[in-house]
Amino acid sequence: MVIQKEKKSCGQVVEEWKEFVWNPRTHQFMGRTGASWAFILLFYLVFYGFLTAMFTLTMWVMLQTVSDHTPKYQDRLATPGLMIRPKTENLDVIVNVSDSESWDQHVQKLNKFLEPYNDSIQAQKNDVCRPGRYYEQPDNGVLNYPKRACQFNRTQLGDCSGIGDPTHYGYSTGQPCIFIKMNRVINFYAGANQSMNVTCVGKRDEDAENLGNFVMFPANGNIDLMYFPYYGKKFHVNYTQPLVAVKFLNVTPNVEVNVECRVNAANIATDDERDKFAGRVAFKLRVNKT
């Protein structure tokens, strides 16, 4: 690294390096004697040990300010996002009706995704709640733990439940089901005590034409208030996220259709310009038929 102006022969440079690496006269290895190396290693051991301890300590102190159950702040989560299943790489669901491999992985994913919604599991773990109102479980001074969750039965998804469905959620017939879910946000009272539902439209006019008809499960794309509020994964162990399934009945084949679904709820704004997924979700649907 030391740039020296004097021109040196190659041999001299090598010689100098050799002497730098091991200097037999002063017994210096890389410019330091053994004792010096020992000192420096010891110093750094102590120094970095101390620094690690300091880091650990401050992190520990910091974590004391954070509760295990609820986050300290939720600044960014005022508006829950919407997301679809099956989850694909670029949020585009492409179905080649004749090519089972093209949708098989979607089906596998959906099977796995919907498994916890099986009625048997729901009945075993969760409560039957009164629809149309929040299922609040306040702590009232005593830690109410774990909190109960409301049932969302797979059968509520009707034609999209995939139970005993030879069409594989409609993928084999070109009438695919897309599942829409709203992001979980702790202590969020979605809908502000009013009913809410999900609606889907084609993004542009031609998309609307190409989209054709669709049906939603539960009817109207309703999301019931009883699934709210969410108390966090530590409290709300068996919480089941409500879903809305959309079955597209006659999508114009071989055309890419831009679909946008949004939740209509009193306290969920869906017009955030920057966050394209706040209260809404946009995806592409393409059904290829030969």
Place this chain on the structure above:
Amino acid sequence: MTKKTLEIYSVELSGTKDIQQTDNGNGKEKYRGLKNCFEPRKNHHKEELRKEVDLDDHKLSIKELEKKYGTNIITGLSSTQAAELLARNGPNALTPPKETPEIIKFLKQMVGGFSILLWIGAILCWIAYGIQYSMNTSSSLDNVYLGCVLALVVILTGIFAYYQEAKSTNIMATFNKMIPQQALVIRDSEKTTIPAEELVVGDIVEIRGGDRIPADVRLLSVQGCKVDNSSLTGESEPQPRSSEFTHDSPLETKNIGFYSTTCLEGTATGMVINTGDRTIIGQIASLASGVGNEKTPIAIEIQHFVHIVAGVAVSIGILFFIIAVSLKYQVLDSIIFLIGIIVANVPEGLLATVTVTLSLTAKRMAKKNCLVKNLEAVETLGSTSIICSDKTGTLTQNRMTVAHLWFDNQIFIADTSEDHSNQVFDKSSGTWASLSKIITLCNRAEFSPGQESVPIMKRVVVGDASETALLKFSEVILGDVMEIRKRNHKVAEIPFNSTNKFQLSIHKTDDPNDQRFLLVMKGAPERILEKCSTIMVNGQKQPLDKNTAEAFHTAYMELGGLGERVLGFCHLYLPADEFPETYTFDVDTMNFPTSNLCFVGLLSMIDPPRSTVPDAVTKCRSAGIKVIMVTGDHPITAKAIAKSVGIISANSETVEDIAKRLHIAVEQVNKRDAKAAVVTGMELKDMSPEQLDELLTNYSEIVFARTSPQQKLIIVEGCQRQNAVVAVTGDGVNDSPALKKADIGIAMGIAGSDAAKNAADMILLDDNFASIVTGVEEGRLIFDNLKKTIAYTLTKNIAELCPFLIYIIVGLPLPIGTITILFIDLGTDIIPSIALAYEKAESDIMNRKPRHKKKDRLVNQQLAIYSYLHIGLMQAVGAFVAYFTVYAQEGFKPSIHINIRVEWEDSNVNDLEDSYGQQWTWYQRKYLEWMGYTAFFVGIMVQQIADLIIRKTRRNSIFQQGLFRNKVIWVGIASQIIIALTLSYGLGSVTALSFTMLRPQYWFVAVPFAILIWVYDEVRKLFIRLYPGSWWDKNMYY
């Protein structure tokens, strides 16, 4: 300015009579020295010089000249002729040294230093975008923006550095153009004043005392003209000119006046024979440009530092590029990491800061009369280890002053300080009364009128240097000299001439009862003594016997040995019966006695050292700087001055001194015993380079006397062979090669010629040696403070770099963005790093040795390691704690961070789960990421405040240094906080900048680490102070 110049001229009229002869004899040798000096260097220089010697216009008669140049000495050239010649030969001005074209200078700023690295970063950004674009046409333009920002950073810092440099060059330009020169020329039979630049060969010009000779002229008619050729030949004595051809060599002959020399008195008419670069001065000036300019020490240091930082950046960059690729990252991602690493590693603002710091110091130095032309020279002065100084004007006051008196068999010391106020010798003696009368009356010098309000010592005097000294001396002691002279009416006078060697005048006395005439005489002491038969002791006439004559000789030798110019004074009251009131004195027949006079006393004069100089020399000595005096003066005078200012210290002896003390021959003296040496130009000329080296290493106190300015170059080169950083002062044109060759050339602002100023790196506005020493102090301070600035700036680079490295390896959300880093480097850090330039020195920096060019680096291993691996890592840890705090309190606890990167950054994943089971859209995460950036940024900023405070000192405790002494530091801290607040709360909504609002408590997360940094550094400094020279000191002191 004019007044100042005049003052100098009035002093330069020194008639150093006794020295003059030797000088003339020496002249030829000097010119040979000039040739010798350049001959070995470059062949074409030699030829040029020879061509100049071929000049034969001085041998031609006026008729031949008229024919040769097609002119007429009565009517001059016609204006058409002149215009034609002007067009053909170009203006009569020296071609300024070839300047690098502005555009090249500008481009140099664009590619120098770290710019290359940043350009690479910018290009990588664009390449990354190209790859992204080829894969997905709708990819975001982030990388293009970042590339543009980086390019912009380079261009802006480049423009800034260029502007700074241009500004300091401009100071010079204005300085040069202060006095446009005019010339009185005869054209079309009319006398007109034209700018000297428009002179052409064949023009007839008139020159008056005080003028600068506007071109090389062959003198046609001369009335009492004397010129100062010192800038050309180094002879400080005024040279008489005449219209006769007196010598074969054009440099010796009296009928040629040289361009840019000054006509001191008298008038002359001459014909222009050479203009512009073809003048002799022009040829010498062009030689100066042939001497290469050395790279300044600070430039070398900065280059060294850039190499270190660039080396670290490139090796870490490449290392992590390889790691990233082997961790199966895509090449595109790896390139982006590489960009981040480069940006984090390069202190973008540092070079601009260094420039500002240097120019601040340059300004400060300008206030102390050191005008720095080249910013980098600011520091060079600080690393100076040898100063080769002129004597006249630099070490001395450049005016003859009465230093000693001898009367009543006693030597009295006169006050030679700048204001003369404190004359303490015994004035009660009757001898003094007589002596003072002679001093007052036997003197032709007069004050220029209209200076009643000016302090006596500053008044302009018409007369030669000795008489000026006597006049001022008597005016200070006796009061109004002119009035005394009026009262003692002068009836006859014989002015001084070199054959008589005395000056005589006869006066009526102011005593109304005394009708006798008073004859007063002064001159060379031995001549005066010859004319005397009596001597005055205690106001009484006594016969001049052998004893008193002996006493006289002892005193004369003693004063002469001090290098002083001694004058003898005598008088005689002419008997009233022989010389009645009506007697007419005839100075030609000398009808009055000039022998058997009464000797009154001796007065000796010297150009005394400036009162600040001895102190400055002592300072230099304690600062380990060798001061070498180089003068054209007589060795005895040079030695005397050297002794009185301390260049030769009181207890050191030269070989000759030892020989004299031990009464042995000079050859027998063991040379090792002598610490000091006085070497004359003649001796120097016969020395081989090896002998000179030996001389320079063996003697710590050296005076070069009787040297020609050309020999300065030899001396400078000799010093540089000793690996010294050499500062050279000079004023003459032919000092310019030495000034150029020196590591730092210092030209005299008042006495200096333009050529010297052009060649110099620095201009001493008051010509005072002491100013150089203040400059040295400033230069050393700036070196220390630059160290602090760089240490401060480098520290946070690790805190900026670690996030990238950990991001690559652990895969957590990026803790700090590239743009944010730029806001630290070019935002919050700028003013604080400049503020360190205002830091006071920790200890007396003038008490340590000058730094060793190769060993004491600006950025050494200790500095880099301490900044990077100690404080830098602490900062990184502190900033990470701030980052983790933000994430944890928003829902992402530290444990979830590992390998979250891919999902975190995938804009299609809009339901990423946090530690509490909540799900986040991509934009929500992005915003959190920006909060993380801001928190990390604030974390670094807070710790940089601590870093700034600890960097105030390197060894002393902060409390010793004073926390509040440097107010600018607090301005810097305030600026950091204000910029950070503005970025977070003011510009938090501008997404492109990726800053967000931050909860107030997050501003304090890193405070414990800031305190830790301070405490740690105090402990470090404590151990350094407690155990100097220990392992700790060696490894921890930077």
